[in-house]
Amino acid sequence: xxxxxxxxxxxxQLLGPENVLTSAxxxxxxxxxxxxxxxxxxxxVVFASTTPQVVAALKLANETHTAIVTRGxxxxxxxxxxPSPDCVVLCLVKMDQILELDxxxxxxxxxxxxxxxxxxxxxxxxxxxxxxxPGSMKISTIGGNVAENSGGLRGLKxxxxxxxxxxxxxVLAHGEVLWTGNKCVKDVAGYSLRDLxxxxxxxxxxxxxxxxxxxxxxxxKRTLLATFAQMDQAAQTVSDIIAAQVIPCxxxxxDRTTIHCVDDYAKIGLPRDCEALxxxxxxxxxxVVQEEVAQMVALARQNHCQEVRVxxxxxxxxxxxxxxRTAFSALARVAPTTILEDATVPRSELAHMVRFVAAxxxxxxxxxxxxxxxxxxxxxxxxxTDERNADEMHRVELAFQEIFDEAVRLGGTITGEHGIGxxxxxxxxxxxxxxQMRVLRELRRILDPRGILNPGKVCDPLTS
Amino acid sequence: MTDRAGLGYLKGLDYAVVQQCMHCGLCLPTCPTYDATxxxxxxxxxxxxLMRAIADDRLAPTKTFGEEMYFCLGCLACMTACxxxxxxxxxxxxxxxxxxxxxxxxxxKRSLIRWFTVKWLFLDLRRLLFFGxxxxxxxxxxxxxxxxxSGVLRLLPKRLQELEALTPDIPPRFSAGLIAxxxxxxxxxxxxxxxxxxxxxxxxxxxxxRDTVEVLAHNGCEVxxxxxxxxxxxxxGHNGEIELARQLARTNLEQFPPDQFDAIITNAxxxxxxxxxxxxxxxxxxxxxxRAEAWDQKCKDVHxxxxxxxxxxxxxxxAPPVVVTYHESCHLSHGQKVVAQPRQLLxxxxxxxxxxxxxxxxxxxxxxxxxxxxxEMAQQLLERKLDxxxxxxxxxxATANPGCQLQLLNGAKQRGLNVRVAHPxxxxxxxxxxxx
Numbered sequence: 043x044x045x046x047x048x049x050x051x052x053x054x055q056l057l058g059p060e061n062v063l064t065s066a067x068x069x070x071x072x073x074x075x076x077x078x079x080x081x082x083x084x085x086x087v088v089f090a091s092t093t094p095q096v097v098a099a100l101k102l103a104n105e106t107h108t109a110i111v112t113r114g115x116x117x118x119x120x121x122x123x124x125p126s127p128d129c130v131v132l133c134l135v136k137m138d139q140i141l142e143l144d145x146x147x148x149x150x151x152x153x154x155x156x157x158x159x160x161x162x163x164x165x166x167x168x169x170x171x172x173x174x175x176p177g178s179m180k181i182s183t184i185g186g187n188v189a190e191n192s193g194g195l196r197g198l199k200x201x202x203x204x205x206x207x208x209x210x211x212x213v214l215a216h217g218e219v220l221w222t223g224n225k226c227v228k229d230v231a232g233y234s235l236r237d238l239x240x241x242x243x244x245x246x247x248x249x250x251x252x253x254x255x256x257x258x259x260x261x262x263k264r265t266l267l268a269t270f271a272q273m274d275q276a277a278q279t280v281s282d283i284i285a286a287q288v289i290p291c292x293x294x295x296x297d298r299t300t301i302h303c304v305d306d307y308a309k310i311g312l313p314r315d316c317e318a319l320x321x322x323x324x325x326x327x328x329x330v331v332q333e334e335v336a337q338m339v340a341l342a343r344q345n346h347c348q349e350v351r352v353x354x355x356x357x358x359x360x361x362x363x364x365x366x367r368t369a370f371s372a373l374a375r376v377a378p379t380t381i382l383e384d385a386t387v388p389r390s391e392l393a394h395m396v397r398f399v400a401a402x403x404x405x406x407x408x409x410x411x412x413x414x415x416x417x418x419x420x421x422x423x424x425x426x427t428d429e430r431n432a433d434e435m436h437r438v439e440l441a442f443q444e445i446f447d448e449a450v451r452l453g454g455t456i457t458g459e460h461g462i463g464x465x466x467x468x469x470x471x472x473x474x475x476x477x478q479m480r481v482l483r484e485l486r487r488i489l490d491p492r493g494i495l496n497p498g499k500v501c502d503p504l505t506s
Numbered sequence: 507m508t509d510r511a512g513l514g515y516l517k518g519l520d521y522a523v524v525q526q527c528m529h530c531g532l533c534l535p536t537c538p539t540y541d542a543t544x545x546x547x548x549x550x551x552x553x554x555x556l557m558r559a560i561a562d563d564r565l566a567p568t569k570t571f572g573e574e575m576y577f578c579l580g581c582l583a584c585m586t587a588c589x590x591x592x593x594x595x596x597x598x599x600x601x602x603x604x605x606x607x608x609x610x611x612x613x614x615k616r617s618l619i620r621w622f623t624v625k626w627l628f629l630d631l632r633r634l635l636f637f638g639x640x641x642x643x644x645x646x647x648x649x650x651x652x653x654x655x656s657g658v659l660r661l662l663p664k665r666l667q668e669l670e671a672l673t674p675d676i677p678p679r680f681s682a683g684l685i686a687x688x689x690x691x692x693x694x695x696x697x698x699x700x701x702x703x704x705x706x707x708x709x710x711x712x713x714x715x716r717d718t719v720e721v722l723a724h725n726g727c728e729v730x731x732x733x734x735x736x737x738x739x740x741x742x743g744h745n746g747e748i749e750l751a752r753q754l755a756r757t758n759l760e761q762f763p764p765d766q767f768d769a770i771i772t773n774a775x776x777x778x779x780x781x782x783x784x785x786x787x788x789x790x791x792x793x794x795x796x797r798a799e800a801w802d803q804k805c806k807d808v809h810x811x812x813x814x815x816x817x818x819x820x821x822x823x824x825a826p827p828v829v830v831t832y833h834e835s836c837h838l839s840h841g842q843k844v845v846a847q848p849r850q851l852l853x854x855x856x857x858x859x860x861x862x863x864x865x866x867x868x869x870x871x872x873x874x875x876x877x878x879x880x881x882e883m884a885q886q887l888l889e890r891k892l893d894x895x896x897x898x899x900x901x902x903x904a905t906a907n908p909g910c911q912l913q914l915l916n917g918a919k920q921r922g923l924n925v926r927v928a929h930p931x932x933x934x935x936x937x938x939x940x941x942x
Contacts, residue, residue, distance in 0.1 A: 067570040068545075070559050071552030076530050089544075116546070117531040135544045159535070181534045307589045374528040374590035 044128050045085035049106050053088050053130065056098040061089040061136075072131050075116040075123045076178065077465055078381045079429040084111065084125035091136045093211065093219060093250045099132060100248065100494075101217035109497050112244040114155060114183030119370075119382065120463030122190055122243045126497050132248065134185055140164050141251070147225045149208060150254045154185025158192075161254065170256040173200035176459075177367040185249045191241035193459030195363060198417035199291045199325075200257075202459060204240045209253030212239050212246075215490040223253060238485070243461050244496040246489045260325035263291075264335045265359035267351045268342040269316035273297065273400070276318035277393035279345040280416045283322075284389055288337050292323035293417030294366050299426075300413040303372040308365035316348055320416070321366055323359070369413045370424065377409065377426035381438055384466075385449040386458030389419040395452065399423045402444050406437040420458035446473075462500045470501060480504075515604040515748075516561045519597070524561045526592045527554040533584035538869050538887055539577060547574060550584035550594060557601050572605040577883070579876055580744055581869040582779075582840035595779075595841065596786075602746035623875075624747055628705055628737045629754070635680055638709045642676035668881065674710045674912055681708045682733040684716040689729040696726030697768040697815065702758075702781070704774045705737045706908040714908070717935035718773045718808055724938045725818050729771075732761060738772075740780030743787070744874055755784045756794055764800040773808045773931055775907035776874060779841025781805045807838060808931060809906065813847035820937035822856035829859050830933070831900035833891065833914065834867040835907030848906055848930050855937045863903070864894040872913035888917045895925060902926045904933060 045064075054062045063069065064086050072087045074080060090096045103110045109129035116123055125131050137155040143164060144150070150172070152161055158179035165172040175194035176182055182192070188210065193202040209223030223229065223236040239246055270276040280293055296304065296319045305312040312319065320342070324334040339350050353359040374380045387395045396412065399421065403410035414421040423445065425438045446456045446469050456462075456469045471479050479501060486503045489495075493503050516524070533550040534540050540549035547556070553574060559565035578598060585594050605611060627634050644650050650673075653659060659667055681703040691697075699722060703715045719729045739754030758781075762770050772778040782805050784798040791798075806814070830852060838844050845867075852860050871877055871887030891914070895903055903925055905911055914927045 063545075065570060066559075066565055067556060067568065067574060068547050070565060071546035071549065071555045074529050074555070076528075078528060115531055115534060116529075157535070178531055181531050304589075307591065368532070368589035371528060371530040371532055371589035374526065374530075378522060378525045380528055 045108065045130065046106065049102065049108050049130075050086060052102045052106075053086065053099060056102065057088055057090060057095055061091075063087040072113070072116070072133070073125060075113070075118045075121060077119050077121040077124065077463070078379050079435075080121045080124050080464065082125045082127060084131045085128035087131040087133055089133050089136050093213065096132070096134075096213045096248055096250055097217045097219060099130075100213055100215060103130060103494050104216045104492055107492055108494060110248070110494050111496050112185075112189070112248050114186030115157070115178070115181045117178035117182045118186060118190055118463065119384070119460040120190075120457065120465040122461050122463035122496070122499060123186070124464060129497075134250070135183060137250065138183075143168055144225065148256045149225050150256055152184055152252055152254065154188075154249050154252060155183050158182050158184055158187055165256045166259070168256075169259055171259040172206065172254060172256055174203045174206060175367075177370060179367070184252050184254070188240055188249055188252055189242060189244050190461040191459070193415065193418070193420065195292045195294055195366065195415065197415055197420070197459070198293055199289050204237070206255045207236060207240055207252060208255050210236050210239055210249055211251035213248045213250055215247065215492065215495050220247065225253065241461065243463060243500050245486055245500050246495065248495075262328040262331045263323065263325040263356070263359065264331050265321070265323045265353040265362055266335060266338065267313070267353075267362065268320045268322065268347040269313045269349050270318045270320070270345070270347050271316060273318045273396050274393050275345045275347065276320050277396050277416065279320060279342050279347070280392060281389065282341045282345065283338055284417065286337060286341065288334050290322055290324045290334055290338065290417065292321060292363070293415070294321040294413070295319065295416040296321070296366070296369060296413045297411060299376070299409070299411035300369050300373060300424075303375050303411065304365050304369050306375055307368060307372045308361070310361050310365050312365070313349060321362055323363070366413075370422065373411045373424050373426060377428065379427050379429040380424050381427060382422050382424035383442055383445060384420070384422060384457040384460040385445050385454060386418065386420040387449050387452045387454035389417070391452040391454070392416060392419055395421060395449065395454075398448050399445060402441045406441045408434070408437055408441055415458070418458065419454065464499055467500060514560070514567065515600040515607060516557050516567075519561065519600050521561065523593050523596060524554075524558045526590055527551055527558075528590050529555065530590070532589060533587045536583040536587040538579060538581065538583070539883065542883065542886060548577060550588075553578060553601070554592065554594070554597060557597055560604065567604050567608045567610060569610040572611040575601045575605050576611070576879060579836070579869050579871075579873040581836035581873055583836065583867065583869065586840045586843075586867070599743055599746075599748065602744070603748045604746075606746035624742055624745055625750065628741050629750065631705060631708070631736055632734055634705055634709060638676050638680070641673070642678065645676060646678070665881070669878065672877075672916055674915075676710065677712050679712060681712045681715040681731070684712055685719050685731045687731060687733065689719050689723050689731065691726045691728045692723050693726060695728045697728070698766075699727045699729055699769045699771050699811070700762045700767045701729050701731040702738065702762075702770065702772045702777065703731065703735050704772070704777055704908070705741070706912075707774050708735070711908050711911060711929065714773060714929040714932055717929065718771070718931040720935045720938065721812070721931050722771065722808070725812060725815060730767070736761065738777045738781050740777050741874065743780050748787075751780075752787055752791070755787050755798065756791075759784065759794055759797050759801060762801070764797060764804045767804060769806045769811050770801065770804045771806055771808050771811055773906065773929065775807070775835030775838030775841065776909060778805070778807045779837035782842065807842055807844050807906075809847040809851055810842070810844045813850055817851055817854055819854040820856060820934065821941035823941045825857040825940055827857050827859055828902060829861055829898075829900045830902040830904055831861050831863040831895065831898040832866060832930075833863055833870060833895070833903055833905040833910060835905060835910050836867070836869050836873070838906055839867045848904070851934060852904060852930055855933060858933065861898050861900055863898055865890070870910050870913050870917075872907075872909035874909060877913060884913075888913060892917045892921055892923060896923060900925065902928055902933070904928055904930045906930055
């Protein structure tokens with residue numbers, strides 16, 4: 043059912059007509075996020091600039107049973123901000139102010155629409171460090187990062203977005219504003235609602251402000267590349283590094299297909315005659331960095347790497363990391379549709395999982411490019427396909443089912459950092475089990491009794 | 507490439523080109539119009555989504571769509587940012603051609619202006635230069651000064667007053683009056699090259715063409731500069747007139763047989779980015795396809811060419827040091843990916859201290875004729891550019907495209923910024939002259 047004219051008129055009155063978009067030309071560009079092969083037209087797109095505006099919009103939506111899909115820059119990879127049919131997309135990119143950098147407490151208070159890059163830059167300008175660096179950090183919003191609990195290349199040592207959220211301002215479905223968390227390092231007053239909203243994918247409330255933890259900037263950093271003739275050797279090197287109790291900042295891996303695509307785009311001279319490439323980065327005290335680098339080089343050589351190259355300058359190091367961040371998009375160079383997954387396994391099972399993905403691809407006659415955060419056990423097998431080829435798309439689905447089953451069997455998870463959204467909704471119940479699903483659904487009903495927040499995502503609410 | 511079977515330009519386009527965008531959003535932060543508005547419609551992936559919707563029959567090529575295609579600068583910054591390799595230039599040209607085909611934007615005034623400029627004035631350079639001579643006469647006899655001082659211009663609508671103020675000073679002689687048909691190499695001849703003198707470059711900055719030829723000659727090139735020359739068709743290609751662009755490409759191929767030269771040189775970023783794709787433009791033309799392929803191999807931006815053959819650096823001559831910064835023409839950096847070479851050439855000038863300009867590859871707002879049709883957005887971009895320019899402390903800004911050069915000249919004048927705007931070839935030619 044399309045949006046009722048009184049709802050639109052109400053939104054225009056609350057937000058200003060220039061902040062309510064309804065024409066086809068305006069809506070089509072909001073009918074998708076960063077997820078492949080998903081498209082759904084919203085009923086309207088609205089922009090809020092302040093928390094009171096978000097409150098007013100939610101009150102109206104709740105009273106009129108209007109679906110609200112909160113959106114930042116729309117770079118998500120599980121369809122979390124894909125519109126529900128005829129919903130109102132509540133876009134927060136205009137709420138992008140950096141509100142306070144507290145040097146005494148090492149915290150940063152920002153509005154939800156600020157980009158991850160702006161957060162990282164603000165921290166760096168104060169000589170501090172905000173570690174989470176998802177692939178789309180140049181444009182992804184911090185609110186989106188919190189809602190999806192985004193990861194990045196530095197997860198191994200520094201963790202993910204959750205580990206840096208100290209407080210949140212959230213507008214609840216009926217328009218009430220809730221603050222959870224504060225600048226205290228320790229706080230055990232009540233349940234940690236903050237943790238409930240992190241990764242809630244817009245289903246429990248609308249995050250409007252985020253209080254972030256910053257850390258001192260590591261004084262030294264070294265980046266190295268190692269290439270291998272066999273995938274197993276790279277996986278074994280990663281396992282050996284972890285087993286040697288070395289925790290580098292980054293342990294990324296790219297397979298041959300991904301290496302070629304990335305270098306075709308970035309043209310930074312990645313070695314092309316190898317099956318696997320490890321991008322390793324150590325940061326911290328210079329002496330520790332030196333020792334870690336020496337250990338990693340030795341372990342790579344022990345596993346018969348073809349070559350190890352140490353980046354000579356910061357510039358070269360950052361070019362390598364930036365190039366790695368483009369891996370997913372660069373894979374689109376060789377196929378019209380790229381569908382990536384996010385299966386994650388305990389690190390001891392990595393070599394097995396990498397082999398399994400390759401075998402599944404072969405079995406279903408699919409092209410796959412695999413890259414990922416090997417140090418976290420977080421793989422991104424990416425099927426290179428064409429959404430117009432129904433038969434092949436069906437085989438992609440079968441392949442994913444097998445990959446998820448195997449990941450779960452190995453004690454892993456169906457998503458390491460991209461979220462459930464709609465893309466993995468049907469796998470959640472199998473992974474989470476009955477008890478967890480019941481609690482998830484009850485929580486959702488309590489916080490959003492009318493089911494207006496991001497309907498159709500993550501899980502279905504209990505019907506009352 | 508064509509309006510296949512009358513389906514329209516976007517539906518006729520190879521679907522793989524339309525489908526290439528996987529909407530990851532990495533283009534958003536590099537798009538000046540998205541940056542200014544935060545609206546997806548004004549972003550590369552939003553525009554590609556609209557084009558795809560038309561190709562899919564989910565949207566008609568509406569007036570709003572047409573306006574959107576002309577709100578895009580066509581700066582191609584998104585192509586530099588795009589890891590997936592979306593050919594935005596091709597999509598954009600076809601989208602504008604589609605807009606012109608369906609005529610949603612047509613008004614009597616717009617049609618008249620388009621006919622006069624795109625289909626008449628720039629279709630035959632003799633007309634353009636004749637028009638330039640009239641303007642020169644008006645400026646040189648003091649009439650312009652008189653008119654401007656008389657206050658009579660205040661009677662014109664505000665937009666016309668603004669446009670009048672943008673009128674460039676026309677030089678006394680055009681390229682043909684400054685450059686011999688054949689310029690011998692200084693010293694032994696190493697290469698034989700042809701020189702494209704362009705339209706705006708010839709009309710407004712003919713001395714840049716002379717300087718380019720001088721620099722080429724100093725680097726062992728015999729330079730062939732025939733006359734009269736013809737527009738390369740980039741204006742037409744970028745503004746929805748693909749057929750006229752093809753016609754002009756053929757004319758250029760006739761005038762400059764690629765097998766007779768080691769290189770065909772252009773010094774204007776906007777032209778170069780179009781000139782290098784004649785084979786694509788004429789892919790369906792059996793009579794010209796082969797020649798166009800050879801042309802694409804030979805066509806070089808002058809900076810790219812000089813860096814490739816190894817620049818003979820000008821000798822030091824005790825000239826006072828000068829601080830120079832470099833503004834990148836969008837179509838030179840994003841369109842042709844010629845980024846390092848102009849800087850490398852500038853650094854070869856002995857007394858020149860090159861300082862980097864913040865956001866050097868962010869559009870200045872000129873964007874072909876964008877500053878004429880979208881004055882507000884163009885002005886915003888110009889202000890941003892001037893802020894960065896002022897912060898460098900440079901007394902000279904080098905740039906290699908006539909549109910940018912004119913835009914920066916006007917901007918510096920507006921703001922009273924004491925900065926010289928010059929093509930890198932002019933700075934190099936001066937250095938050679940000083941050390942002669």
